[in-house]
Amino acid sequence: MSGWAELNPSPRTIMTPGPVEVDPRVLRAMSYPILGQFDPEFTSLMNDTMAMLRSLxxxxxxxxxxxxxxxRSxxxxxxxxxxxxxxxxxxxxFGRFGYLLQEIAERxxxxVTVLEKPWGSVFDPEEVIAAVRREKPDLVAIVHGETSTGRMQPLADIGRACRELDALLVVDAVATIGGVPVEADAWCLDAVIGGTQKCLSVPSxxxxxxxxxxxxxKVLKRKRVERGLATPGAAPGSGGGSVRSNYFDLGQLQDYWSPLRLNHHTEMTSMLYALREGLRIALAEGLEARFDRHRRQEAALVAGLRAMGLALYGDESCKLPVVTCVDIPEGVDGESVRSLLLxxxxxxxxxxxxxxxxxxxxxGTMGYSCSRKNVLHVLGALEAALIRHGVKVDAGAALQAALDVYAEN
Amino acid sequence: MSGWAELNPSPRTIMTPGPVEVDPRVLRAMSYPILGQFDPEFTSLMNDTMAMLRSLxxxxxxxxxxxxxxxRSxxxxxxxxxxxxxxxxxxxxFGRFGYLLQEIAERxxxxVTVLEKPWGSVFDPEEVIAAVRREKPDLVAIVHGETSTGRMQPLADIGRACRELDALLVVDAVATIGGVPVEADAWCLDAVIGGTQKCLSVPSxxxxxxxxxxxxxKVLKRKRVERGLATPGAAPGSGGGSVRSNYFDLGQLQDYWSPLRLNHHTEMTSMLYALREGLRIALAEGLEARFDRHRRQEAALVAGLRAMGLALYGDESCKLPVVTCVDIPEGVDGESVRSLLLxxxxxxxxxxxxxxxxxxxxxGTMGYSCSRKNVLHVLGALEAALIRHGVKVDAGAALQAALDVYAEN
Known part of the structure; x- marks a missing residue:
């Protein structure tokens, strides 16, 4: 016996900007026995996932x-x-995850040229477009929903301009996908990255x-076949110009995801089950209905926080619907409140x-965590925690304000 | 309704060199509700995992x-x-995964200097040591268990020599970890990479x-703190000399895994549950007992295949215990046999x-798939498939030979 305790995680109400609670149907999917990565049943699940991602x-x-x-991978x-x-x-x-894009691009x-906005606001699209005209970049990388500040950048105008000016537009939609509209084609986004552990409610x-x-x-221009897979006679290609990573080489990855099924990594079976199930659930709910649910919960949360006397952080006109940032009241130790809540x-x-x-x-009000029950729980608990920390609040008002919002909808 | 079918994978007996069947206790662990990545309960599970990995x-x-x-990540x-x-x-x-090390190192x-051995054999350690003396590399990268050919490279002498000659030795033990002894300290291995989906029976x-x-x-020499995390006044570090990847920067990753808990990625909660459970099970079985189980099943499988009249591929003296390579008999379509089996x-x-x-x-005879039941199933089914493909076999001999091995042990 090695003596390690059995796994027994405590139940949590997770109201962060991710990871959030996982839909129980997704948890169940991960508990199913695995298939081999080239088993036709499994490659069929991979194909389902691709089709569902197109819809998403x-x-x-x-x-x-x-x-x-x-x-971030x-x-x-x-x-x-x-x-x-x-x-x-x-x-x-306009926040932390913009710096991440800068850092990765530099590496x-x-x-790299950066434009910076004070945290709490976003760019007027014309500012970005003027910079694209001026700098003539090969590629523009931008965050859609910035969870560090709770702001959301409008993208449609920037997308059209980048298309016209022939710059590739890459969008980090990790925080928004599945909770807020993300329109890859209509907004002219050349590449979009989504996240699983936020509005999709699939584990990270x-x-x-x-x-x-x-x-x-651009991917094909730099493509080469992996050494050790090339059949005799076929050159594996030289190192020159090739992508600096093997694991992240989209040229090799798309061969793996195509009917060629050229071996690359060993696909993460159980995570693929989870993603497919999470997508199936999101599409069954309907994307519009899902976005509407996220807006409704946000409205109730915001009404409750305001009724409690708390101030929201940042420019309201560009608020990210799925993350609500709250100023910590003067003199209150934010970490102490968080510990009491947990x-x-x-x-x-x-x-x-x-x-x-x-x-x-x-x-966060994201995915499976984005529910009436959870919004009411967090408001009630936060009020109690604030009172416990000596903050004067109009006790009881938060929940009534939130219930008023639900009564209207 | 999106109309996608519910997940319903067929039951499989997976006797490949990975991914293999997942222990049901590991599948169950993945179905538990998640914790946030900085929840103290979760970081405690991360610490457990580190301790168990040291034992492994x-x-x-x-x-x-x-x-x-x-x-490969x-x-x-x-x-x-x-x-x-x-x-x-x-x-x-000495096989495909050596080429992968070359390819990644080039990228x-x-x-990069390569030494090549014909597939089916391994190096005499003295050949590698002579090359290290000659080439004076900063780093030597080598595969321990080469699943493409089913061979295993002895490492202890190479490890001692690299230490003496001041080259870093990096070992790909993806196929062997948990199924065959891997001695990081005793063999002087500077870095070792294991796999989950093989002898540990955790999903990929x-x-x-x-x-x-x-x-x-070397990691610390190149370290920098991520932009967007640096507090005001602290320099985020320049791009020069830094690691070419953010996702794979061990300097940042070890800050995340240390008590600092400096934010990097969002840890894969459910996979961490799975890995912790897989390690707990392996250590509870006992590594020596586990290696012995792998050797016993290999012996039965080999005896059965030989009794069936099949020839094993490669140099027997360096056979990888957890993968058995079999020559496809003349005139037989190997893929047709595989399809019939599946x-x-x-x-x-x-x-x-x-x-x-x-x-x-x-x-493969790896992890949870490495069981008497599975070895006997694969032998019986392969015999039937060969007969179906016109191969003359001594019907019934394979299972008797395997049962003889089990009777002896």
Missing amino acids: FRTDNRWAYPIDGTS GIEAVLVSLIEPGDKVLVPI CGAE GMAPITYNERAER DSFGIEIASSFGPLKGKIWRI | FRTDNRWAYPIDGTS GIEAVLVSLIEPGDKVLVPI CGAE GMAPITYNERAER DSFGIEIASSFGPLKGKIWRI
């Missing part, structure tokens, strides 16, 4: 499949495959991506990063 | 944790973090790694790659 991303792109890693796969060392890349930044060898572990033919052309109520809300550390709480 | 790798290294991706993380562009890397190759910007999705202080020194018996065995495509079958 609202695209007719041929390529829509998951990268086998957490969300999808970002890195797209950037390392589309950026050649020396390429000019423009990154408009890919890009010559895969990063769904899609890219169009404009992006694929330890006594089993509720998790988030802190923030960098300049916002200790300044705001972030409350 | 037989090491006192501080660093032993999973990379969030499939097995672990290889890439180690190589991209330890190789600086221009570094000299030696890769002794990391290394100046994580790549456990360990590395020692020699390797960590479609009628629900049994999956593997074909091979490159020069061995169509020449051999590969039968």
Whole structure:
């Protein structure tokens, strides 16, 4: 006996901007026995997943499949495959995850220009478009929903301009996919990366991506077949110009996801089951109905927080519907409130990063966690925690305000 | 309704060199509700996992944790973090996965020298040691268990020599970890990458790694804090000399796995549950007992195949215990036999790659799939499939030979 305790996680109400609670049907899917990666039954599930991802991303792109890693693995796969060392890349930044795009692009060898907005706001699309005209980047990388600040960047105008000016537009939609409209084709997005552990309510572990033919052309230009797979006579290709990563080489990955099924990694069977089930559930609910549910819960949460006397952080006109950022009241230790919520109520809300550390709480209303029950629980518990920390609140008002919103809808 | 069919995978007996059947207790672990990544209960499970990985790798290294991706993500993380562009890397190759090490090292910007052995054999350690003396590489990367050919490379002498000659030794133990002894400390291995979906019987999705202080020194030399996490005043570090990947930067990853818990990716909750449970089960069985079980099942399988009149592929003296390669008899369509096994018996065995495509079958005896029941099923079914394909076999002999082996033990 090795003496390690059996797994026995406590039940949690997870109201962070991800990871959030997983739909029980998705949990069940992961408990099914696995199939081999080249078993026709399994490749058929892979094909289902691609088709469902096309619906999710609202695209007719041929390529829509998951990268086998957490969300940022999808970002890195797209950037390392589309950026050649020396390429000019423009990154408009309005929060932490913009810096991540900058960092990854720099590591890919890009010559990166950044535009920065104060945290809490987003760009006027014309500012970004003017920079694209000025800098003539090969690629523009931008965040759609910035969870660090709870802001959402409008993309349609930027997309049209990038298309016209022949820059590839790569969008980090990790936080928005499945909870807020993301229109890959209508907004002219050349590549989009989604996340699983947020509005899709699938555990972290895969990063769904899609890219169009404009992006694929760049991928194909740099493609080579893996050494050790090339049959005798066929050259495996030289190292020159090839993508700096094997794991994230979209050229090899698309051969694996195509009918060629050219061996690359060993697909994550149980995570693929989970993603397929999460997508099936999202499409069965209907994307419009799902977006509407997210808006409704946000409205109730916001009404409750305001009734409690709390101030929301950031520019309201560009609020990300699925994340609500709250100013921590003067003199209150934000971490102490979070600990009380977790330890006594089993509720998790988030802190923030960098300049916002200790300044705001972030409350997610995402996917399976985005429910009336959870919104009411978090409001009731937060009120009690604030009173416990000496904050004067109009006791009882938060829940009444939220219930009023539900009564209207 | 989206109309997608419910998930309903057929039951399979998976006798490939991975992925193999998952222990039902591991499947159950994945069905548990998730915890947030910074929930103290979850970070405690992360710490358990690190401790168990140290036992698995037989090491006192501080660093032993999973990379969030499939097995090759672990290889890439180690190589991209330890190789600086221009570094000299030696890769002794005796099968497909040696070429993968070469390919990844080249993509990391290394100046790569390869040694090649005909497939089906391994290196005399003195050949590798002579090359290390001659080439003076910064790093040597080698496969322990080569599943493409079913061979296993002895490593202890090579390890001692690399330590003496001051080259870092990186070992791909994806196929052997948990099924065959892998002694990170005793063999002087500086970094080791294991796999989950083989002898550990956890689904593909994580790549456990360990590395020692020699390797960590190189990691720390190149370390920088991620942009967007640096607090005001602290410099995020320049791009120069930094690791070419953010996702695979061990310097950032070890801060995430340390008490610092510096945010990087969102840990794969359910996969972490699965890995922890798989490790708990392996350590509860006892590593020695587990290795012994793998040897016993191999002996029965080999006896059965020989009694059936089949010839084993490759040099017997360096056979990988957990993969048995069989010559496909003259005139037999190997893929047709595999299809009959899958479609009628629900049994999956593997074909091979490159020069061995169509020449051999590969039968795995790994982890939960490595059981008496499964060995007997595959022998009985293969015999029937061969008879169906016109091969003359001594009907009934295979199962008797295997039962004889079990009777002796």
